Amino acid sequence: MPEEKMIIFTRTYDMLTWLLPLSESFPRSQRFAVTQRLQHAALNFQETIIEANALRGAMRAQKLRVADTELRKLRLYLRLCEKWKWITSGQYHHVSKMLVEIGKLLGGWLKTVTPAAQASL
Numbered sequence: 547m548p549e550e551k552m553i554i555f556t557r558t559y560d561m562l563t564w565l566l567p568l569s570e571s572f573p574r575s576q577r578f579a580v581t582q583r584l585q586h587a588a589l590n591f592q593e594t595i596i597e598a599n600a601l602r603g604a605m606r607a608q609k610l611r612v613a614d615t616e617l618r619k620l621r622l623y624l625r626l627c628e629k630w631k632w633i634t635s636g637q638y639h640h641v642s643k644m645l646v647e648i649g650k651l652l653g654g655w656l657k658t659v660t661p662a663a664q665a666s667l
Contacts, residue, residue: 552599554651558592561644572632584623591616595652603659610656617649 565588572581591613598609624645628638 552655554595554648554655555599557644557648557651558595561641561648562588562592564644565641568633568637572627576632580623580626584620584627587616587619587623591620598655607656607659610652610659613652614649614656617645617652621645 566585569581569585594609594613594616598606598613601609621642624633624638624641627633628635633641
């Protein structure tokens with residue numbers, strides 16, 4: 547299915563356009579540690595779902611599992627940012643809702659390709 551018709555791509559784009567500028571305001575001392583990891587996890591997630599969309603069968607399912615791992619990392623880094631007061635609880639709540647929706651979309655996509663991936667093994 548074309549990316550422009552899949553909601554997960556739109557929601558991920560929206561999350562990136564909200565999160566990446568915000569992360570530029572994080573403490574300079576953490577720019578090359580936590581901030582960079584947060585940004586990389588977010589961008590890696592986007593890239594991985596794009597790559598998954600170009601694949602079929604078991605290869606797509608594998609890429610979607612990698613994307614799930616990146617999403618888990620992103621959630622961890624955001625929890626840390628909220629704990630350290632780099633983002634407000636309102637911002638954390640907002641981005642958490644975005645990630646819950648993205649996670650559900652990813653899980654649904656993975657469920658649709660898993661039977662096809664098992665059949666191609």
